[in-house]
Amino acid sequence: MFRDLGSILLLFVATVRALSRVWRERRKVLEQFFEIGNASLFMACTLSFFIGGVLALQTGPLLVEQGLGSTLGSIVGMSMIKELAPVMMGILLAGRIGSAMAAELGSMRVYQEIDALKTLNIDPVSYLVLPRVVAITLALPCLVIFSNLVGCFGGALVSNYNREIAVSFGAFFENLRQAVETKHILNGLLKSVIFALTVGVVSCQQGLATLGGPRAIGRTVTKAVVNSLVFILLLDYVLTRLLLPFDR
Secondary structure: OHHHHHHHHHHHHHHHHHHHHOOOOHHHHHHHHHHHHHHHHHHHHHHHHHHHHHHHHHHHHHHHHOOOHHHHHHHHHHHHHHHHHHHHHHHHHHHHHHHHHHHHHHHHHHOOHHHHHHHOOOOHHHHHHHHHHHHHHHHHHHHHHHHHHHHHHHHHHHHHHOOOOOOOHHHHHHHHHHHOOHHHHHHHHHHHHHHHHHHHHHHHHHHHOOOOOHHHHHHHHHHHHHHHHHHHHHHHHHHHHHHHHHHO
């Protein structure tokens, strides 16, 4: 565990040092960015829509019983923007994109393509890792923005058409507008950036550390996804605790 953690930190430092070459690799960054977006946008919107709907369905009747039905918009919106959208989109990217990164780099490692790059005096970090990490760091905040919009719409739709809740679109979004501030949106976006960096670096590190035959690639993908999920949940608590004073 400590060896993997040290390797992750070293790869992160090497990636930061290689940032000066990101303009040279801009074509690969854009290719990775659009690939991540095309692979994840539809699923992200579908997932967010039903998360917002479930939030409204679970909390709406309870709030109406207490005479607080008008506050449903703020509860759904704040839950999505500050917590659920960054975490769920991070988990989604870990499962879809992080696993693909780990498998791709693991295959290159097993079949000695990375050794060939080193022989040609090409840095694997700047050539392979940097475009993927930068692309996922740009893509996840964009997915979180879509998730916020679609999730709030899903919550409003359920609130409006569920007879037990019966909160109109106007009342829902008016309460949402009053409760949500720019700092809350930035809170979620900051979390998404850190989660994206974590998924990208962890997945690339596991791919580059692959040793053995084809069976090792499967173990690499599993470790990349599991480690990414663990780090996302740990960092979520730490970031929430650190950002709590700024949200008041």
